Every structure is written in C-alpha cells, then in structure tokens.
Amino acid sequence: MQHQQQHRAQSRQSTINGEIVIVQGHKQPGSGKSASLRLYSCAEVDPKTGKGKMSSQTNLKHGKTKTSNGEKTRTYHVKFYVESSFGIPGAFVIRNQGKHRFFLQSASFETHSNQIIQFDCYSWVYPSQKTKKFDRIFFSNTKYLPNQTPQGLMKLRNKELISLRGDGSGERKEWDRIYDYDYYNDLGNPDKGPEHERPVLGGSELHPYPRRGRTGRPPSNADPLTESRPCTTNLDIYVPLDERFSPKKQSEFTSNSIQAALQFLIHEVKAVMQKDSNHFESFDEIHDMFSDNQNQVIEGSLEEKLKAMVPNELFKDITHAIKTPLKFPVPQMIAENEFAWKDDEEFGRQMLAGINPARIQSLQVFPPQSKNGVVSSIEPSHIEHNLEGMTIAQAMNNWRIFILDHHDYLIPFLRKINTKDVCTYASRTLLFLKSDATLKPIAIELSFPGFAGGQEISWVFTPARQGEAAALWHYAKAHVAVNDTVYHQLVSHWLHTHAVVEPFIIATRRQLSGMHPIHWLLDPHFKDTMHVNALARSMLINSGGILEKTLFSAELSMELSAELYKEWRFDEQALPADLLKRGMAIEDPDPDNPTGVQLLFQDYPYGSDGLEIWSAIQAWVTDFCMLFYTDDESVRSDEEIQAWWSEIRNVGHGDKSSETWWYHMTSREDLIKALTILIWIASALHASVNFGQYAYAGYPLNRPTLCRRFIPEEGTFEYADFLKDPDTYYLNMLPTRVEMTLGIALAEAVSRHTSDEVYLGQRPSSLWINNEEVSHKFEKFNQELRNIEKIIKEKNTNPELNNRRGRAEIPYMLLYPDTSNVESRGGITGKGIPNSISI
Template sequence: MIIGGVLNSVGNVVKDITSVNKSSTTITGSVVLVKKNVLDLTSVASTVADGVFELLGSGVTLQLVSAENPDPANGDGGKLGKLEALEYWNLTFTPPLAGGDSLYKVTFEWDEELGVPGAIILRNNHAVEFFLKTISLEDVPGAGRLHFVCNSWVYPDRQYKVPRVFFANKTYLPHEMPAALRKYREQELMALRGDGTGELKQGDRVYDYALYNDLGDPDKGAQLARPVLGGSTQYPYPRRGRTGRPPSRTDPNTESRLFVLNVLNIYVPRDEQFGHLKLSDFIVYNLKGLVNQIIPLLKAFVNFTPNEFDSFKDVDNLYFNGIPLPTDLINQLGSNIPLEMMQEFFRTDGQQLLKYPVPKVIDDRNNPVAWRTDEEFGREMIAGLNPLLICLLTEFPPASKLDPEVYINQHSSITKEDIEYNLDGLTVEEALSSKRLFILDHHDTLMPYLGKINDNTEAKTYASRTILFLRGDGTLKPVAIELSLPKPEGDKIGAVNKVYTPAEHGVEGWIWQLAKAFVTVNDSGHHQLVSHWLNTHAVLEPFVIATNRQLSVVHPIYKLLHPHFRDTMTINALARELLINADGIIETTFCPGKYSLEMSSVIYKSWNFLEQALPNDLKKRGIVDGDINSLEDLDRLLIKDYPYAVDGLKIWFAIEKWVRDYCSFYYKTDEMVQQDPELQSWWKELREVGHGDKKNEPWWPKMQNREDLIQSCSTIIWCASALHAAVNYGQYAYGGYFPNRPTLSRRFMPEKGTPEYPELENNPEKVFFRTMSSQLQSLTVITVLETLSNHASDEAYLGERFPDWTTDAVPLAASEAFNKRLAEIEGEILSMNLDKKLKNRVGPVNIPYNLLHPTGEPGISNKGIPNSISI
C-alpha cells in the first residue's frame, strides 16, 4: 500500500519533470544538507521507496520562484521555474564537509521570463527527513550569486499541506516584499500557525500556545494533581508551546503525560529541537537517564550507606577522594546502566568511586572553608548565582507589603540594638541616610505558603530577612538575619520572629551558620524557580512562539531575534517532563516542594516586562542613585564593586547600541513601526495571548515608535542571553558544593531546652547535615547542576551568527561593531578581576566573576554568554 502510493507520486513528479522543454541557459546550484542516519530508516518500504525515487532521479526536487514576475495562473505568485532534481543522492561531492554535511549539485534551466528568483520550492520525495542547511545559486543573470540560509528539517513532502519554500537571504519589511513573493510569505506564516486543533506530531511545524496544564499527573493519584497555571487571576502564567496531547483520564483540564521512556518524543516544532551535533543531545540523554536510572541507583547507593552525611569531611570526599561504591551496587550498575552514563555520573575507574568534579567554591585548598565566611555570604548576593534580589533598605525596621486584610504583625522585629554596634560607628539613621544598608528579603514571598510547606511537605523552614551593611572597602557585611514562622491571630495570619546576629565561635557561631543556611535555602528556591525558570525560560517562550507565528523569516526583527531563541522550547519542554513536573527533581529537592511552580505563578503577578531591562531593574531595587542611561552613569551605582551590575551594564549597553543601529536601518521613522502589520500583529499576540494574563497591564510598550521597538528587542535579547547566563552557568561552581547552597531544610533551628540543642553543642556538623538536605537530595542536586552547567560543544555565544545571514551592509557593519565591543568587554572583565582593590570580583573563595564574560568554553567553564536559553 505504502509503496503503491509512493510509485504514484513518483509518476506524477516524473511527468512534471519530463513535460517541460529544456533550454540552453542554466544556473548551477549547490545544496548543503545533513542526511538522517540510515539507522533511523524504520521499514523496508521506506528504503525501497528512496531507491525508486533515486532511480527515477526525483528524490529531492527544487523549483525556482521569480521575485520579479508574478504569474496570474499561480494566484499572482511568482512565475515558477521548471522542476529540477537534486543530483546523485547517494554520491556526495568531495572534499567531505564538517559535521556530517553533504554537498549536492542541482542544475536549473532558466529563461528571461523568470527573472531573478527570490525563493525556492523544495520537495522531499524520500521516506525520511533531512536537515537542509543552505542552497546557493551561482551566476544568476541580473543578480550574480544568491544564497538561501535554510537551517530547517525537511520532512517527506506528503506530510505538508503546502510544499516547503525557502527565501533568499534578503530582508524585507512586509510592504517591501516583492509582490511575486508575498503569497509565499503569507502561506509560510499560515502553515506555522496551524489551525489550533489536533495532537501535534514530530515533523509538524506548528507554533501554538497552551496553558501550563501538563505538570500534574492525576491519573497516578491525587497527590500528583497540580493546579493549571495560566488563564486565571489566581494562577497567572506565561503560555507554553501547545502539544495537543489528550487530557488525562482523571481530570479533563490536565493534559496527559508521556511515559518517561518516551520523553524524547515530546512535541516541539522540529526546527526548535536540539541540533544533531549539540552537546545538549547528550544532556537530554543524561536527563532522561537521570530520572530513569541514576536517581534509582543513587537511592540504592544511599541504602548501602548510613543514609546521611555526618561531617564536611564526608562531603569533601565526594570531590577530592571519592566514596567507594559497594560491590553489590557495582554489579547492579553494570547490569542496569550503559557504561558511558555510568562513567559520566559515577566516575567509576579502577577504584570504583562515586566522585564528582571539584566545585570552584571549594577549589582553593589554601582556604577550604572560605565559603563559610560572612564576607562570602554577602558577596554571593552580588556576584553569585542570584545577584538579582538585593535591594536598598529605605526604612527601618523593614516593613511588609502583605495584604493587611489577611496578614497582621508582619513587619520586622529587628531593632537598632541588634545591628547598630556592627555598623562601623554609624547609627542606623546615618547608615540609612548614607544608603549603606541593604536587604535580602524572602519574607513576603514565602509567608503566604509557609504554613502549607511546613505542614504538607518534608521541609521545615522560615520566611527570612537579611540586613547587610556596605563597608568602606566595598564589601557587604551581614548584620542581622530574621527568621519568621506564621502564627494564627484571630482570623488573620501573624508572625513569630526570631533575630540572629553574627557570631564566630561555639554554639552561637554554629547557630549563625545555620541562620545563613536557612536564608540560602530560601534564596536557592527563589533562584531556581523565579530568577532562573520564570524570569528567563518561562517568560521567553511566548516570544519564541509569537515571533515564528507572526514575523516572516525575511522580516528584519525575525532575523534580529531568531538566534536568541535557539533550543529554548526544547529545554523548556524537557523541564516540564523531568524537572518541574509533579514529584519531579525540583519538587523533591527544593524547599517549596509541591508548591514550587504554584509559588512562581503568584510571583509572576508582579512581573513587569519593562523591569527586566537591567537599568530599570537596578533602579527598582534602589541600587542606583538616579537613572543609568549610559556607561558614564556607572558611578551612580551605590555598590561600586557590584560585579553582576557592572559587567551587566556593559553588556546591556552593547546590546542596546547594536539593536539601535540595526533597527534604525530598517525603520527610518516612527510611522514605519506603526504601519508594519507583521510587527503590530506580533506585539499584539505577544501581549494578549503569550502573556495574556497580563494583557491589561499599563506598562506594556505600545510599539508605536522606534524607541519602543529598540528597548523591547534589547530586553528580549538581554533576558535570553546575559540574564540567563548570569543565573545558570555558575550553578555547579557555587551550588555543586551543596553546604554552600543547600536547597532544602528538614528541621527547624535548634532552640535551648530542646533535645537538638545539646546535640548542637556536642556535634554541630552532624546537626547541620540533619537540618539541611538529605544525602539523596544533595546527590541528586549535584548531579543535575553538573549537567545543566555545561556549555555545548557547538555553543553559539553572544554576537555569533550564521554566515550570510543578511546581505545588507549596514547591519553587517553594526554586527561587527557589536562583536568588537564584546571583545573589549572581555578585556575589561579580565582587568577588573585582577584588580585587588575590587574585593567582590574574586572574593574569599577565589572565584573570578566571569559569568558575564561573553565567550566561554565547552563543559563547565563558569563563563560565557550563549545567544539563547539553550540549557
């Protein structure tokens, strides 16, 4: 049946090819593509079909489309050239190309009626897909060389309602598009939008929206049910990519989930999936293996051991010496897990050890406990994993903004007497007026969920406030930590507060260390769920979807933004299946537990697109005295040695200048922005659908002038590149040593008069590890962070673009200037990291701040800004 249908198609194609008259004028073309591995051919029929097509010379056909001469018989689309077949599918030209690329030739017949071609219709008559990279035409009359950047998977033609079309690498605003090509521009966008129905399958090219209704798994029990995020005032959320999977059996509002073994088959548009060479393919393999095999084996390992770490020496052995694996477990490993994965996760060598790479935070053996110092605790708030939360303290004691109709007595209990002795001779009033007091506030975000977390999850934790003092040498000194628990007061929720102040020795010193650890637990959860997941991954996905649905590939803003969307939908889809799902890795290892994503939804209520721009973010947090409109305003930073802010502003203004130069070339006036139908549809859909729960917010740019466009595109690029790099690629360096960044607390602070207090006096390290994450939770977090901190071997760093991405000289020059500025910033970062006066650049742990160093290296390099959220 299949072969019969294929032969009928072959007959039609051959009839088309042989029915035309040959002429003497020809155009030579070259095509670069990557074949799907022959091992992926899943049936004899597909192999036979490919052979038949090649025998008849019609396996892949191409057809030129005129950019100059419309044809009424073609619906006023461009006049079509004759169908020509790709030559010698089974023989590629030498020399061989890198990365599995294959080079083919094609010869087109051409006549004057066709004119200069502006597009190519390509049909794949094989049984399987291939990845099409480029098509080049040589010596085109009236045009010379034409180049088509494709970078797309092309599936068998029978899977498409309309054949695939690829445009020359020219850039056109909608009104500038040659009339002969407009039909194809519109058809492409319609194909990418789909019709909003049905389950989407691999090979579909549809970009569409859905609610976050795929996190829960109620069919496996009520304990795995999760609220739908998005589409309500209670749980607003950005939209995700639609898969169209059927609802679960138990809850019609929840989408059914895939079997974990099939997780690689989750739908995302094929061109959004990881490239065939990308290290992230291995990362996907590892994530799948982590859930299916590694975590069960970690559980087995924990069962062979005392089930807890007892001392810092026990933990250090994971990195410096290794922990011997029991023989029985080795036998289990050998029979249940591939050798490559076993070596990756368990570092089995001749000694059979569980051993991890040494995180940077403990790599300095001259000062192995530097991570415990107060200076490092403060430094990581401006140069660590989550440098986005610290704010200027403007009133003392700190006040709560929780709804007074629900909450009472939520203001801080920290007094002047608690901190004034530690302000280097200043009074609290003087420190406030001189803008030297800062706060890391995890009170209002946690308090509404604290009762649920402590009652319904393994966690036992507090809401927290941390007050810091800016010292004369530019470092931040924590002067008080307040830990709070909810307390019913009538029909409202009050708080019980306990204030802790710095101590270095004895039991009080260990209580201070535990207080800092409770703060870090809160910060770790906020970092992973909000700073990282929500504010980069989740909020950017609607931009990816809207851009592909509303902006043609030849639109200048599509060309500007497209490199910054690479792989984002894929990593987000994997996260929903393996990391942030019900009972997934985040819920089982981070403090909010099953309320994790629900809490991020509540925090999304205060998300503001304009505040994602770094200058606006710093102003909102009171970190700058006035506005920052250029690098000349860096002196307005209240914390002069704030590595994230200093490096970030350099990157921000470089991005903004590049975007300004680029957009100003295509949009000469504000009216051109207003009159661009694709741009206006893009922005409207972005606000009203992609971020539909916030569509009525007054802060959205109106997209009525060039400045709106420039600032919006700069913010999108910043979030996709530098912001994500700052909160992602240092995860193993700081969090890979979990005592420095515990993600969960299991017991409350030891209090005098309780059994835990004498234990704290006798064995404080044991109390620390009984209070924080368990051995299994810690090992799981280490393994995940190691995987997610990797740079891909084919990583595209900020400023890098495909060759021949445009033919316009001014944007090419602006791109070159952008890259030159990024190279200068690299030199400036290196110089600052060597400046001994800047104590926050390296800190007690001796980690240079390189998270915003533009280029990086494969693996865990702790530096580099990829173009996109690719992991």
C-alpha cells in the same frame, strides 16, 4: 525548423547552480538524497498562481560527505533551468520523498550573472508522506518589511505565516510545524493518583502565567482540565520542528544527561550497597564525592545493581560509559579554599556576584516592613554596633544598608510547605556595605506564620565568632541560602528567563515572516529554547520531577512561581530599570551615559558587567532598527510588528494584558526598547543565573535546597542534640544524601556549554543577511563585546575590587561574552553568553 525552435528555446533559458548542505547526525539515517527542489522567482509572477515563477525541478544526487569538528555533513550540487527573465530566486521549496527526516543546514544558489543568493535553513525536513501537502519552503537571507516584499514573494509570505499558525485543533505530531499557545496544564498527572494533581497555571487571577507551546494532547482521564502526559520514557515531547535540537546538540545533550544520571545512580547504588545513613555523617564524606575526574571502573556487583535500576534501553546507551568518573568534578566553590563557603564576607559577596545577583536591594525603611504593614522584629540594637560608627539613619542616607528579602511571598505558603517533612522559614537578611565595598551580613530574621492565624513568630540572629552563638548564626545563614536557592531556581532562572521568553518565540513565528528583518534579528536568541522548556516540563518542573524532589517547595513549586509572576513587568526587565527599582543605582543625568543610571558602588560585578553588556546590545539593536525603519510611522504601519506585539500582550502574556506598562509600539523607541529587553533576557540574564550553578551549587553546603530541621530553641531536646554535636545537627538539618546527590547531578548537567553553542556577537555560520550595512553594524557590536572582555579581565585582576573573586577565588565571568572564534568548546567553563536560553 525544429532545430531552430530548440535553439531559440535554449536562448531564452539560463541555469542556476546551487549547493545544498545537510547534517548527518549520530543515529540519524536521513541524508537528503531522495529530496527534490524548485526555486521561486522574486519578481517574476506566475499569472496562474499569483506567486513567483518556479524553476524546473531538480533532485539531490551524488552528495559528498565530510566531517569537521565531529559533525558530518553531506553537500549536494544542483542545477536548475529557468527562463532568462527568471531573475533572482527569493525562496525554494524542498520535498523529502525518502523515508527518513534530515537536517537541512544551508543552501546557496548562483545566478547566470554570478550573483550568489544564500539561505540559512537549520531545520528538519520530514518525509512528504508524513507532512502530506506541506512541502518545506525557505526564504533567502535578504530581508524585507511587509510593504517592501517583492511581488513574487507576497503570497508565499502570507501563506507561510497562515500555515505556521494552524487552526488550534488536533494533537501535534513530531513533523508538524505549527505554533500555538496553551496554559501550563500539563505539569500534573492525576491519572497516577491524587498526589500528582497540579493546578493549571495561566488563565486565572489565582494562578497567572505566561503561555507555553501547545501540543494538543488529549485530556487525562481523571481530570479533563489537565493534559495527559506522554509515555514516561519518551522525552520527545512535541515542539515545532524548527525549534528542535540539531543532530549534534541532540547527541551531546543526551550524552551529558546520561552522564549526570549515571553519576547520580552510581552514588545512590553505592549508598544502598554500603547501607549508608540517609544523611552524610561528616563533611569529609561530602568532599569524597568530588575528584579531579579520575576514572574508575564500575565494579561488577555495582553494574548489576545499576542495570536493575534503569530501563534496558537506557542501560544499553550507557554501557559504553562503564569506565566513567565515579566522582563529580570539584566545584569552584571549594577548589581554591574549601572553607570559603562558611565565610560571612563570601556569603554577602554571592548576593552581588553569585548565581542570584538580582534579588538584593537597598533598604528603604527601618525596621523592614511587609506589604501588609507587619513590622520586622529586627531592632536597632541588633545592628548599630556593626555600622562602622554610623547611626542607622546615617547608614541608610548613605545607601549603606541592604536587604535580601525572602519574606512576604513565602509566608502564605509556609503552613503547607512545613507539613511535608521540611522546616522552612521566611527570611530577611540585612547587610552593611563596608568601606572596602564588601557586604557584611549584620542580622538575619527568620519567621513563620503564627498558630491559628496569630501574629508571625520570628527570631533574629546576629554574627558571632565562637561557641553556640556562632553555630546558630551559621544555621541561620543556611536557612537564608535555602530560601535564595529556591527563589533562584523557580523565579530568577525558570520564570524570568525560560518561561517568559517562550510566548515571544511563538508570537515571532506566527506573526513575523522569516523574511522580516526583526525575525532575523531575534532568531538566534530563540535557538533551542522551546525544546529545552518542553524537556523541563517533562523532567524538572512536573509532578514528581527533579525540582519537586529537591526543593523545599516540593509540589507547591510552580504555584509559588505563579504567585511571583504577579509581580513581573516586562519594562522592569531592562537592566537599568531593574537596578533603579532595587535601589542599586541612581539616575544619571549625563547624556553621554547610554544606560541613564549610575551604580551606587562599582564593585557590584553583576551590575557593572551587566551595564556594559546592556549598552552594547542596546546600541546594536538601535543601529539595526534605524537601518530598516526610517521614522515612527514606519513602525506603526508595519502590520506584522503590530500583530506580533498585540499577540504577545493579549495572548502570550495574556494574564498581563490589562497592565498599562506595556510599550505602545507606536515609535522606533518602543520597538528598540522591547527588542533590547528581549535579547538581554535571552542571552545575558540567562547566562548570569545559569552557568555558575555548578561552581556555586555543585557544592551543596553552599547552596542547600531545603532544611529538615528548624534551628533548635533553648530548653528543647533538639537543643540538647545541638549542644552534643553541632556538626552532626547541621548535617542532619540539610537535604538527605540522595537529595544532595541529585541536586549536584542537575547542577552539573545544566551548567554545561554545548560545543555547538553560538555566543552573543556571533552568528551560527558564515552565511549572512544580504545587507552590507547590517554586516558593518554587527561587526561594530562584536568589537564592542571584545572590548568588554578586556574590561572584565582587568576588573578581575584589580585588587581593589574585592567582590570580583572573593574568599572562594572565583573570578566573575558569568557575563564575559567569550566572542573568540573557537572551533569547538563546551563543558563547565563558567563563562560565555550564549545567544539563547539553550540549556
């Protein structure tokens, strides 16, 4: 009888076999072998819990280790016993009973009917003694809108979202997985002294700002409104564990950062030992900083000096790199033509194809005017002779005059800025579009506020080829480059990509379940961004950080970016809308043109390649949304999407909540527009302003970050110094030796693609959403990006497109998708569009 009962019980059971893959990183002892798992059924509900029925528990044992592309993984094979009615597993819960965290890459399970259920995980799993009651749950790669959720997963779906939101209290620990918002109240460090006080950004009309992820650290002692800083040597600022670097990325990022810091320290120590001047004394000295990566051994005395300058733990990490390049790699800016940076045509080309290509605009009114009506000092006589025989009116009517405007937003800050041992102007630069589609700078106006609130003081410079006038024109271009560099770093790069995207990430995690198809669509475009931003708040944009040490805006840098956030509109981040706003394109009535715009001239590399990429993203997002949303009502009735959009507007970008330009999110069109813009910002826009930094700014004379002298005026002692030696005056006008070196090291570090980067049109693994139609549409997207790669290559070899390479012979590759399946890559390639803001 007992044997018959056992036989009947076994006949009611079936087995599910599984495979669990864990990544073992450098200095990461966690292997997962002390973990246990249980599966949740999709459809079979446990009447006691209201959740899907659970399988038996199984433990991870006897895993097999392999190494591929420098990454070590450990694979465990597991078996679960379930009732025959269990059906398909829709989720699993994992408990780490060991002492160390581990990085769970993926899981897959095969049912008795040979159906394979896949799970992309890519997250850290911390010991249960840390996380206490919160075991980690992962949902399968099958995605559901809220009202389509299988019965067994509904409670799990809601419970998971509630746990991710937290209760808004307490200090976050590294093992927490909680997303909440906060102001930028952690940039200052008033406990170090009043010079480190910084205003809170966000939550006020004076300093509006996007929100950042909350850490919950206690307030500082000196100012209750400012969050206390973590230990200065601890860069492990809290970010939710799903947002943290993978083991491979962490190791590579640390290595790259150490190498950049080492380069800077070596040059600084050498300067101290050799008692060099504070400024470079010749152009040759600057060129000597670069080489073709020839290794040289650090001399003993230099090693001792270096050891005295860095913490012991850091020096231990870099001892293996003592045989290291003592010179930076040659930037592309001087690799083919070391004098190209001086050329007027190259100066104009970089406004179309450099690292800040979205600031230039067509001139609408001559002479230019400020928003408050103050008229520029540029007169017709300054420019008429440079318009190829046209009058000013004719040139403007034919869209031939352009302006790079760094005037209005800077003027209110200059009185404070110019008390900090820097000499900064606000600038307006007029350029003429020549018949060969190159931009010729034809006038530069440099201004600063009048004394005691009087009228602005301005000087106008025009091109000259010889003598004193040529040198002064060259100085004026340097001041314009300084303005453009600071705007690029603080606004085009930091604010318009890193900062504005973070609230979208937080809202997505809090309001869109991991089961939601839009969560799946967006997830690769959020990879590593919160971690990178946290590191930036720790080292780059904080008081005393690298940007304050290298930019003319110094401690006013983040206030300046907050001032420019006042102008930010989400809808205008769409590339076609941006081009129309800047007068770089006109509306195109052709219904076959998916962008709806036509460039004023095709030899605008950023605009031309950008519209190709924009169209591909828009088509992919449209295809994807059409698969899951049958009509507008299905968007309106999606409670998670509505909560997501409401939170972005009212909390994440809460200082903009009253603006009328936000999409209403009542139609598929609204959703498609919003998602296209978001993916464009996180991928292509960021790539266009980030990965060319070493190519262009790695040579500091091309993109200086500040000036220490004004342009000399006739009749002054400074003018006499200028006449005596124009080159020495110029070098002393630019950043100091240390500032330049620090800027080069930063440009090198942030320009690198990591070897584990995942590019637009790719997914991080062979695992996939369980939907054949999505797979088909994504392949279509990938193929379109491959076609764009061919188009870009053809453009770059077209001799009629002068702005594709310029005098510096730098082909425009910053919007080249690079979808090829290369197993391992990285370094300063200048090409490739990563899915996310991951550096």
